[in-house]
Amino acid sequence: MYKYKLVIFDLDGTLINSVLDLAIATNYALQHYGHPQHPEDKYRYFVGNGVDMLLYRSLPDECKNDEWVKKMRQVMMPYYAAHCTDNTAPYPGIVDMLKTIEREGIKIAIASNKHQSATTPMVAHYFGDIDFVAALGQREGFPTKPNPTIVDDIIRIANVDRSRVLYVGDTAVDMQTAHNAGVSVVGVTWGFRPRTELEAEKPDFIVDTVDSLLHLILSK
Template sequence: MNPIHSLIFDLDGTLLNTIADLAHSTNHALEKSGFPTHAIEAYKYFVGNGINKLFERALPEGERTQENIARIRSAFLTYYDAHNADYTAPYPGIPELLSQLQADGMALAVASNKYQRATEKLVRQYFPDIRFAAVFGQREGIPTKPDPTVVRDVLQVTGCTAEETLYVGDSGVDMQTAANGGLVSIGVTWGFRPRTELEECGARHIVDSPDEIRRLAVG
């Protein structure tokens, strides 16, 4: 493996456990529109492809219209903007990992399918001492992961090559994003998706603890 100079992290399920706040906010929006709600665990399989896809999956099969998705989105955004840190927290060992990697001189970035405003807010709130080179969420007119546009945008900011960069995430979408961008992927097992999904989607490495990420990065 080439010497590593930068790492790109997914946010939800990788750095932060956001699932309860995403679930409560979506359930609030569904309930407000008269649709059935779901258990928190179910949301681990609804998230990962941006919020419109989240709402499409959460709606009953016969109700997945653009109109309903827009209605749920509107109610969700109002609620989630106010409640996106009620239950959210970094995974154990993540703040320490980021501090160590920063001290090692690594360029660090976030690439998420969460909408940009919330991505920036949560990164700022939970990792105030980390100087991320780039924090990219879902941006208007930019395709979501697994499209590699966000990876190319990060590399442009960091000045690092794909060969010098590791991509860390918890889902098949993340592993595909890394492959599409020409990056070595690290799948984490503490997130929202099972190890089998990471394996099936070609994870180059699979780790069970943040310490293992640093070992892969710095040797």
């Protein structure tokens, strides 16, 4: 019997490399309003807390307010919806790993701060033949990670004991989410943030490769 009965994955930076498309879409909105744009690398630190925080972080200091975030959303979101798969792709080995986990009878789910309106089609596009017990994104009226609500909801849907859950993510927000939910957590170093950020949050494990992650998930 495997140690874990449910593995919950973050999406962006863990399963898929989406930072370039997010950067292009946000820069499109910034350009639309005449604001300075940012290089792709900066967006590795802008993302992770949902679309509103992404837009807030991208704005000039004098425009960091709810009104400007709302205006940016009106331009950025339709553009991103039309272009979210232009450059985005699963990290190498991810699809095969998910299929192996599924074949071994371990439940898998997604918990993302990406808005649900983008999470659902992107999961269908890249992982259409994977049977996730849930693929939840940022939902209106629900708190974003690191609040543990999204993990609690998935555990309830999957009907597994919290002690048999492993959370997988690439940022401090992910590590904090798992800690807040009281589940085991592993940080992956191929995502958007450096190893030092993960280490500071004291996850149970840190892995550098997809093979190492699969080995951990299939531990007994």
